[in-house]
Amino acid sequence: MSVDDTSAIPSDFIRDIVAQHVAEHRYPKIVTRFPPEPNGYLHIGHARAILLNAGIARENHGHFNLRFDDTNPAKEEAHYVDAITADIKWLIAGWADEQLTFKPAGAVPMTQTIAGKTDFQVASLSAQSPGAEPFTASNYFDQLYDYALELIKHGKAYVCDLSPDDTEKYRGSPTEPGKDSPFRNRTVEENLDLFQRMRAGEYPNGARSLRAKIDMASPNMWLRDPLLYRIRHIAHHNTGHKWCIYPLYDYAHCLSDYLEGVTHSLCSLEFVVHRPLYDWVLDSLKLPRPLPHQYEFAKLIPTYTIMSKRNLLRLVQGKVVSGWDDPRMPTLAGMRRRGITANALRRFVIGTGITTYDGITDIAALEHVVRDELNQIAERRLAVLRPIKLVLTNLAAGETIACEAVNNPQSESPTKRSLHLTREIYIEQDDFAEVPPPKFFRLKPGGEVRLKYACIISLDKIVKDEVGNLVELHGTAQLDTRSGQPNSSKKVKGTIHWVSASEAMDAEVRLYDRMFTVPEPGAEADFLQALNPHSLETVIAKLEPSLAAATPGQLFQFERLGYFTPDARDSGHESRVFNRTITLRDTWAK
RNA sequence: UGCCUGGUGGUGUAAUGGUAGCACAGCAGACUCUGACUCUGCUUGUCUAGGUUCGAGUCCUAGCCGGGCAGCCA
Structure with a gap:
């Protein structure tokens, strides 16, 4: 499966309409638009509208205008404009940049004469051009x-x-x-x-x-x-x-569309009843150019999330989350910070299709594409979230054994890096059980397990303090089971991850989970009651030393744990902070 | 007792009068130096009732059920 699976988009009823209009040469060029109100951040629901509009422009050699629908100064704020613009550019980067269209700085609708009638239209240019700025309804006042x-x-x-x-x-x-x-x-x-x-x-x-x-x-x-x-x-x-x-909206919107030469004005289902008014305004003015038309489609609502901007604002203002870009938020900014790629988002959104009836989309479908995407591009690293010390008693203090680790086994020509096995290492608490449940393939009394990329070890001793708390484990490294050694093909049922205790780096790792405990928090009497108290858990983890060089934007898989990325806001040279994008699929579970 | 819309597995969708298919989820198994990935198999669906037709998820009629509409919000 290719990384970009959105190249061939299946048709839908809107694309069918556009295709027919193209065949009839109804308009000189197909122009769509995305008209956000600058009163909040863009969320995954908006992604459907953005991708639909941008996609149609992309498929028809058309334009896709970004226009701020800023006709209500009581509710709107300028700082949202920049955030929304950046989010859109991120979402369509490398996919529909060519189609995104702005206006020349300061441009206002210009007079032209068509068939003896005075007409007005605003100039447009590529969003990538110097001086280009998004369209705004207020520019047409x-x-x-x-x-x-x-x-x-x-x-x-x-x-x-x-x-x-x-x-x-x-x-x-x-x-x-x-x-x-x-x-x-x-x-x-x-x-x-x-x-x-x-x-x-x-x-x-x-x-x-x-x-x-x-x-x-x-x-x-x-x-x-x-x-x-x-x-x-x-x-x-x-x-x-x-x-x-x-x-007001009904008056400004249709005319803004007209002034920009928009041909297909796509919006959500609740505007169906407004369509006659959209047409009435335009028809009443006897305008000389072909008129835009409104078509409606269902919103995208994933499970375990809320989409209403009002409620999202409550989470922000109530400090339930750290901001609009909190990695738990369904905002584009939040998901980006969480480590979800634009391509994964595109694949998910486009995969849900376009219809005229409301539905609720299982968030598992998003999680699936995120994992699939990250599995292909994320470099593997070893990290231990909840460490227990394990002493390999047959290694000398200070002795290091170099092990080669593959950076990404999914890559066609995988690169490698070196890890050092040392006398003291950390393993995951979950990977040891003194009293193991059935089919426990990890470390247990009298058992053997492979240390990923290193060798098989056996457990010799469990060291506890006087009150019975686990202090550390003692084991023996079977060095002849290393890759390239005579016994390297020896099989054991389990392989676990580890980091060298002497070389490990401490880092804060933020473990994110779904923000709500019920599939439809928006349908609850009070959605705040459905908040997942464990949506964020912070641990100080032990990471392999190469992660010291990680920079925001890099995507990693911590083997056997999940996908992680440095936090773009809080990770710096003094302190490393990683966000968990998503866990690996876990069919073991408990 | 208004108007507009819409109903395909658990979920999202495809089939545009001709074998109800795909994906996710779920279940079972194979493989595995990630209990990941990959692979194999399985379960589950056309809201109901009539009608048209050789043939209906698709067309017609009636019903049932859902969503939207009474902001000087968008």
Whole structure:
């Protein structure tokens, strides 16, 4: 199996639609977009949307725009912008970098004439170009405002003076039609005047709003004269104090798509009911270019995780985790720090497919690709997490026996390194049992076991203190069972890992596990009650000395234990910190 | 007693009127200087009822069950 298994992506209903549009030459170029709101970090659920959009661009020689959907300054913060941008670049690096598209710094929608009609479109360029910056909805506020004026002139929007409470009352309910706002039939002139005054800051928050004039009796709630603009006297992280009215999602999103030349606007299922509004806004403006269309697909929800940004924020603010990039978080930043590769994530996400019905994906599928990926690329090392000392009494103090260890047996041309067997070594507590359970293949009284890459040893003595606690083990090294020695082919049932006590390096190792104890923590009354108290366990481990040179980004397999990577935040020259990405599959278990 | 959507093994999906296949998980075994990897085998599925058809997971009708929709959030 190749490391990159995502090269051939099976089709799905959205790709089928795109393929048909390509065949019809409906659009000059396929343009998709990913429109995050800068109010949190990207998580694995977003990865599906990113990979779908980037993948479609990749397969159709198209573009994939990153656009921040920043129309609500009350909830958004600038620092999320950089983190989100970095996460996206990481996720698609080496896979769809070519398709990721930004705009020239400072570029705004430019006027052009199409078939005698004035049109607006924003320039774009490769995200890799100097000066390129992500698109933002806030960059279109001027244009959006002009379009709103246009709507008013066409009698398709009006200024409403109903309070938020009254607006809700007039809207009716899913089973009862709403009633018309008393302000619904203002003249175009009055609406224009009022809307301009809204913009000028003459009214307080919530005093008035701009509404689409559609149908208060529509069975679709989103067509009951939805709000287009609200008054918010609040600074925006991008536009500062320039505006005190801000467009709402349904109005800003479709037009942002249009201004960027987006052709296929892909979003999640809960927006299905918004689609008629998406189309209504665009149709009402009589725009000259081919219009984008919205298509919806199901979100990705893995088991044992929560996806809601609100709840993820609670974990961060409540200090349940160390931050958005805590290795237990389902965020892209957290998973990267944990040691999960972008390719593994891509394989997992793409493997789950695209459908129009909700489901819950077994996190085991992610764990499987992570192991498969890491098995192929991670260099092997020996490390002992919970040491017990073992003295090989037939070796002299200070004597070292060089052993060759393979760095990666999966490699086509494996390289090797040298380990030193010494009189005192550490082995894993789990690898010794004074009273062994049935089929225990490790070290036990009267038993033999192979030290990986070294030789077979036999256990001679168990040394305990006066209260009966285990102090150390004494054994004999059968040096003629080393590789290349006459007895090297001698078989024993078990092989265990070890490190030289005199050469070992101490390091903090963070053992991560699933963050929740139930498959669907999001469905619990209180997801915090389902937190796994053992999601992080820290040990001071004994590592083979070559690990002193490990740097963040390197991926290792500690043999028989799992996959580990230096922590990008806390591992430095003074102290080494390793994160456990995932354990090896363990069919022994207990 | 509204509107929109959708139902294929435990889970995620494929089959686009023609042998219900794949992956994960699970179980059993082989191999093994990682109880890993790899390999072999096995268990488990078309929501229900009618209809159309030589033939239905797929088309039609009815029902059942699920999800979404009443933010000046996105």
